Amino acid sequence: MTDKKSSFIAIIGQTNAGKSTLLNTLIGKKVSIISHKVQTTRRKILGICIKDDTQLVFIDTPGIFKAKNRLEKAMVQAAWDSIYDADQIVLIVDAAKNDLSVSLSVAEKFKETKKPRVLVLNKVDLLQKEKLLEIITKFAPLNFDHIFMISATKGDGIGDLVQTLCQNSQPGPWFYMEDQSSDLSNQVQAEEMTREKIYEFLHQELPYSIHVVTQNFEILPKGEIKITQSIVVERDSQRGIVLGERGAKLKTIGTSARKEMEALFGTKVHLFLHVTVDEKWQNRKSYYDQQGLDFES
Ligand SMILES: Nc1nc2c(ncn2[C@@H]2O[C@H](COP(=O)(O)OP(=O)(O)OP(=O)(O)O)[C@@H](O)[C@H]2O)c(=O)[nH]1
Ligand SMILES: [Mg+2]
Structure with a gap:
């Protein structure tokens, strides 16, 4: 009992x-x-x-x-x-x-x-x-x-x-370890942080056309973390908006996301962001599987 x-x-x-x-x-x-x-x-x-x-x-x-x-x-x-x-x-x-x-x-x-x-x-x-x-x-x-x-x-x-x-x-039993506070992996949490900054710094409908995916997540020898993410947009014209003039917008998003990641992980983070175009990402089953969403509905 x-x-x-x-x-x-x-x-x-x-x-x-x-x-x-x-x-x-x-x-x-x-x-x-x-x-x-x-x-x-x-x-x-x-x-x-x-x-x-x-x-x-x-x-x-x-x-x-x-x-x-x-x-x-x-x-x-x-x-x-x-x-x-x-x-x-x-x-x-x-x-x-x-x-x-x-x-x-x-x-x-x-x-x-x-x-x-x-x-x-x-x-x-x-x-x-x-x-x-x-x-x-x-x-x-x-x-x-x-x-x-x-x-x-x-x-x-x-x-x-x-x-x-x-x-x-x-x-009833406890289903999670006592020190676990979320079911998201560090990698997914980092993707979400970048997405949050996209909602904050990009206007109108653009954030709804975007998702963030990790290319690389690496713990460096000193415990620092190197993260490379792709910001996936649906059209080439959106790429320019995310980058901003001479990449200024992307830099603002990256700096702000990196600070949040450092606070979350308690270590220095090296964040590299790239913008890529995939017209069909909202219709790819792999995206839904990653998010735990139902593809059919
Ligand atoms: N003034 C005030 N604003 C709040 C309060 N709770 C949330 N907000 C604001 O409401 C907005 C939406 O908050 P979220 O927590 O993202 O809302 P949500 O229900 O999770 O939204 P979705 O994920 O889009 O469904 C943000 O700007 C919050 O800061 C509150 O108690 N008081
Ligand atoms: Mg919410």
Whole structure:
């Protein structure tokens, strides 16, 4: 018999609601990348933490939105799948957003599940208390088991949320090593860091046409890391935009990504970025396999 407890918890919600920000705050380090743009997270990402006798395994998911192309459909499908994989479901809502229709329809979809359902109203730092009451009234017919009001960026309300998730956890083994905080390899985490900077420094639609792939990841004799990555774009014209005038844009992306990598790995990183063109990357099965996404959907 074990007196240990564990629980898989899906964090789902509309794109940009703050799922990845919440994951990072829960884990206490940057596991998942964040941006002010929509559709930042493209795959399921596990963040693992231990609270007393309980191992909580959070599943950060791509945001739910009206998917059009193959990649978008696979991303949204990954979010729905995580509801089935999880023991508890956290629906996170951007409370500062006026239109709640997407969040309400997502909640409707898993209303009948027997799993604990938690409603989290996020970004409360941006709005008045009265507005929150209005939102809670709208969600009342969906009978959530618990409701929390939080600020994922500031950490407000997180302690109470974690306590409830622990209380809902069932006796069972821990599935991950005690010092493991994510299921992403260092290589994938480094790719994600570069992708985050692409979201930050490139405008409009361009980040959606891009993915990052590792060419080489090498630990040097002194413990420093040498990383070579390709930034893959869909068209030749996009190549020039990523490079910028005399390569200035690529340099900004690289410097910023390298700093994040050094903070994450705790060592000096030598980062080399190349821009390559692959018109069809969004239709290549290998990309979906790497990301743990379903190619068919
Ligand atoms: N003011 C405020 N902003 C927040 C809060 N939580 C998240 N944000 C911001 O909301 C934006 C989206 O955050 P993400 O964590 O990337 O959102 P997401 O739900 O993971 O988005 P996708 O991966 O695109 O589905 C970022 O600009 C965050 O800084 C919060 O509590 N307060
Ligand atoms: Mg995200």
